[in-house]
Amino acid sequence: xxxxxxxxxxxxxxxxxxxxxxxxxxxxxxxxxxxxxxxxxxxxxxxxxxxxxxxxxxxxxxxxxxxxxxxxxxxxxxxxxxxxxxxxxxxxxxxxxxxxxxxxxxxxxxxxxxxxxxxxxxxxxxxxxxxxxxxxxxxxxxxxxxxxxxxxxxxxxxxxxxxxxxxxxxxxxxxxxxxxxxxxxxxxxxxxxxxxxxxxxxxxxxxxxxxxxxxxxxxxxxxxxxxxxxxxxxxxxxxxxxxxxxxxxxxxxxxxxxxxxxxxxxxxxxxxxxxxxxxxxxxxxxxxxxxxxxxxxxxxxxxx
Numbered sequence: 063x064x065x066x067x068x069x070x071x072x073x074x075x076x077x078x079x080x081x082x083x084x085x086x087x088x089x090x091x092x093x094x095x096x097x098x099x100x101x102x103x104x105x106x107x108x109x110x111x112x113x114x115x116x117x118x119x120x121x122x123x124x125x126x127x128x129x130x131x132x133x134x135x136x137x138x139x140x141x142x143x144x145x146x147x148x149x150x151x152x153x154x155x156x157x158x159x160x161x162x163x164x165x166x167x168x169x170x171x172x173x174x175x176x177x178x179x180x181x182x183x184x185x186x187x188x189x190x191x192x193x194x195x196x197x198x199x200x201x202x203x204x205x206x207x208x209x210x211x212x213x214x215x216x217x218x219x220x221x222x223x224x225x226x227x228x229x230x231x232x233x234x235x236x237x238x239x240x241x242x243x244x245x246x247x248x249x250x251x252x253x254x255x256x257x258x259x260x261x262x263x264x265x266x267x268x269x270x271x272x273x274x275x276x277x278x279x280x281x282x283x284x285x286x287x288x289x290x291x292x293x294x295x296x297x298x299x300x301x302x303x304x305x306x307x308x309x310x311x312x313x314x315x316x317x318x319x320x321x322x323x324x325x326x327x328x329x330x331x332x333x334x335x336x337x338x339x340x341x342x343x344x345x346x347x348x349x350x351x352x353x354x355x356x357x358x359x360x361x362x363x364x365x366x
Contacts, residue, residue, distance in 0.1 A: 065137055067101045068130045070094060071109055075127055079116040124198075131199040132348060139351055154353040155183035157195035158205035159276045160264055160293050161340070162314035167360035174356060186293065188266050189274040190219070196343050197223030202354050204343040205361075207310070209336050211281050215273035220343060229341040231365050235278045235327035236311030240300040241320075250328035251306075253282070260286040262296050262307040277308045278338040279327070297322065310338060312365070 074083040074094070084091040102109055109123035119127065138152065154171075158164045168184045175182075185195060189206055193216075196204040208216050208227065220227055237251045245251055245259075261284040264276045272281050288305060290296040299305045300322065311324045329335040342358065344350065350358075 063101060063104055065134065067097055068134050070097050071101065071127060071130055072134060074098070074110060074117060075119060075123075080112075128198050132345060135199065135351075136349055139349060152179065152351075152353070153181045153183075154351065154357075155185065155195075155201040156203050156205065156357065157185040157187055157192045157201040159189060159192060159207065160186050160296075161205060161310075161312070162293065162317045163312050163364050164205050164361065165317055166314040167357060167364055170360045170363075171353065171357040175353065180353070188264070189216075189276060190267065193219050193223055193225065193343065196225055196345060199345060199348075202344070202348075202351060203357060205340070206343065207276075207278070207338040207340045209278060209338045211336065212273040212275075215271070224346050225343045226346050227341050227343050229339050230361060231310075231312070232337050232339050233278075233310035233312065234335050234337060235308050236324040237306050237327055238300075238309045238311075238313065238322060238324050239306040240304065241323050243300070243304050243306070245306075246323055246325070248325060250326045252328040252330055253333040254330070255328075256306060257285055260288045260299075260303055260305040262288050262290060262299055262305040264296070265289040265291050278310070278336055279308050279333070282333060293318075310340060312340075314364075 070083070070087065073086055074080060077083040077086060080091050080094055084094045087094065098110065105126065107122040107126060108120050109126055110117040111120055142152070156164070156168055165184065165186070168182075172182050183201070185191070185201065187195070192201075192204040192206050195201040204225075206216070217227070237245075237256065239246060243259075245255060248255070263280065266274045266276075275281075288299060288303070290299060296305075296307060297318065300307075308327065309324065311326070313322070313324055327335055342361070344354075
């Protein structure tokens, strides 16, 4: 098994076909096909299932490429650090729950690098996808939160994907709503005060679970609920329907605008407040890239 073979396999997976991968690698398709057959024979599994429509990863192949991607990324980092001969466009991606301050940190990170030499990506997505993206090294870093309510489930998912969680900040619940909402002038808001307004939350897909909710206090029952898939839609629902959501209170006004306010949540006997620990997840034993370190520092700068 060689680094070149690993690169070939990763490129085929990315391009989805032998032809496109061969063109990208500047080799002939027969040479690429032969290299993959030799690799599959050596490791004793079928990585790709070939058809007239292209290639598909097998389950064994998907597991193999997670390790291959980890090894090749570390090789690129070492080569770049000690020889400066890495001319391949480097990639950096973050998968995150919907936090505007993470987008802000990502923006500040990108500004520090020449985008002609890097491929950047930020994915605001479902909690399960944040974990899956980092587990498969589709993203180097993921951002999500843990609480007493979801910690056991989240930590099991992290262990299953060989990931580790690093805390960044602890927060209590805030109510986030439009500045012209009837309750916007209050010093604190209780559940009884919110009962006549729809609670907004991010959709978590078909396998949704209360433990995967992005909103703190997601385990409570709300008489009116509406789900959304992105931050822009949620902000529109706040304006159009006087909806609200429960969040950390850490809001980036530069990106979300000044038309929204965060008000402390007021607990009562039936609805206790809780602590959410926002942190980042990474693959265990993986060396973080310089871009990743820059990004985490930008997050800390904002939270600081």
